[in-house]
Amino acid sequence: MTESEFMSRVDATLERIEEILDDAETDLDCESNGGMLTVKCENGSQIIFTRQPPVKQLWVATRHGGFHFDHDGKQWLRDTDGATLADVLQATFTEQAGESFDFSEI
Template identity: 40%
Template sequence: MNESEFNTLADQTLAAIEQALDGCGADLDYELKAGGVLEIVCADGSKVIVNRHGAAREIWVAAKSGGFHFAPVAGRWVSARDGSELVATLCRCLSEQSGETVALAIS
C-alpha cells in the first residue's frame, strides 16, 4: 500500500469514527483536525487522540491507558502487539476514560 492509498483509507476510517461518535450518545466532544488527527474530549476534560501515522502506515490511539498502533490487515485495523482491533480498543479506552459505556457502530 502506498502512502496515498494509506492516507485515503485512514481518512475514511477517521471520518467513520467521527460519524459513529455522533450517534453513540456519550458525553464526548470531538474535532477532526488537519493532518488526520481526531481529538476526542471527555466530560472531565481528558482527551483521547486518534491519528494517522503515514510513515508507519498505522492509525495510532493515545489515551490515559496507553498508546496503541493499528495497521490495515484484510479490511480491518489490527494491533500487531495483541491482535486487538481499532474500534474495540477505542471503545474500551473511551469507556474507561469517560466513565460511560461507549459503543461505536462503524460499518
C-alpha cells in the same frame, strides 16, 4: 498499500469514528485537523487519533497509553497483540467516556 491508499483509509476510518460518536449521549467534543482527531470526554480525558504515513499506522493515544494499528486489508489490528481497533475503542470509550459504542463497522 500506497501512501495515497493509506491516507484515504485513515481518513475514512476517522470520519466513521466521528459519525459513530455523533450519537453520543454524553458530551463528547470531536476536533479534526489534518489527519488528527481529538475526542474530549466529559471528564476531561482525551482520546487522540493520528495517522503515521512513514510506517502506515494509525496511532491512538488514550489515558492508559498509546497504541499502534496496522491495516491487514480488512481491519485495523494493534501491532502488539492483534486486537482490533473496534475492540480497543469499545473498551476505551466505555472506560473514558462512560458510554458504549458499536465500532464494528470501522
